[in-house]
Amino acid sequence: MPKQTFFNLPKTKREVIEQAALDEFAEYGFDNSNMNRIVGASGISKGSFYQYFDDKKDLYYHLIDTIVTQKMKMLEPVFNTYEANTFSYNFEETFRIGLELADSKPKYYLLGEDFAAKQPAFIKEFVEKYNPLAMDIYAKFLERANQNGELREGLDIGLVASFISSLINQTTVGLIAQGTQPQQRDYVIAELIAFIERSILKSSEVRGGAT
Amino acid sequence: MPKQTFFNLPKTKREVIEQAALDEFAEYGFDNSNMNRIVGASGISKGSFYQYFDDKKDLYYHLIDTIVTQKMKMLEPVFNTYEANTFSYNFEETFRIGLELADSKPKYYLLGEDFAAKQPAFIKEFVEKYNPLAMDIYAKFLERANQNGELREGLDIGLVASFISSLINQTTVGLIAQGTQPQQRDYVIAELIAFIERSILKSSEVRGGAT
DNA sequence: GACTAATATGACTTTTAAGTCATATGACTC
């Protein structure tokens, strides 16, 4: 956690620092990031930085925390009403919101990638803090859909949730990394949803698409 | 590429060094690996090491190369006969062989993960060297299946191949990381295959499973 | 405008680890 001095700073100054850090971590990842570049880009001195944060890790965590919190907030409306909606709707909304964020703040996404890759090394606490919500949400969507009779019989919901989660993660990475254009992106999303729906929905529930 | 001196070494000595390096990179990743530990564990001196390899990166690349080459070799039989087989067979074989390798040499897999995560930073050449084979193989399987009339109409083969590739990668990671038992593993594989088949095969081609 | 507390500064210290090199040892030939 940043020190009080950081929060005493004018908002704009805080944002300049956060932006510089985000640029650095998104480009180089934690291991290859450089504090001199960060303070340089922030227009503050090294000494000042260490009055705001304990160390480099503290800054990194602070950014991750900001990002995750923001994403969770954006997803809240979907999470709060999922029981009243179909799987397809919930799924598409969740996916789109994630993409939207990644889109408006591509560096958030890159940092998230770096973070995910580094997890085994020094994290865990974060996973424990946030994962229950994130990873299980598809399982919840599926459970509900199952109760509503949307799904085929005999599906292993937990497994299917993990398959879907993989698909979303990787597809999102692909779309962001390649800077896919909106039109093409909509097509990819539609195809992915169709791919999943054909596999898990009762035939009667599947919308148009490949036969 | 290692220097000639490395290849002049007795095979066992080479293997000790490779094993020490594999242990180190698999545990710490490239960025946090330490040459002193590697030479220590190898029982050679620092100076000797730099007679065998240009630098740390050279060693890392050498290991990656070994792993990829070995995997390609194991997959060759499937690749060479895929045209005569169904998609499901090709897919399952490829998946199983990958798992088998990851299973017999879990550290290969960890190193591969590290490598994959680091790609954007300093690689590319490797991707260009190996990816055409690896990534496109599912597309090839699918093309063939399509010609044979196994697939639903209207599928976007390229996209579907990328979906499948995501599923395999992530599922493999999951199975290895969690040390899933063989029986449970077979179940996961079967469910994944069923998941994919329901989505892409003509109804008449789908084997048993969820309805 | 003197006093105090909070914040800012950047040269400096410290740590870590990659990579070097002068020297030593062994192995092979005549």
Next chain:
DNA sequence: GAGTCATATGACTTAAAAGTCATATTAGTC
């Protein structure tokens, strides 16, 4: 066994970058 070449050694050099600290500046209060 002298001469030569290949290989081995580890103390040392070098570089990079995180984090510190004595000093300076600013802001607020009387």
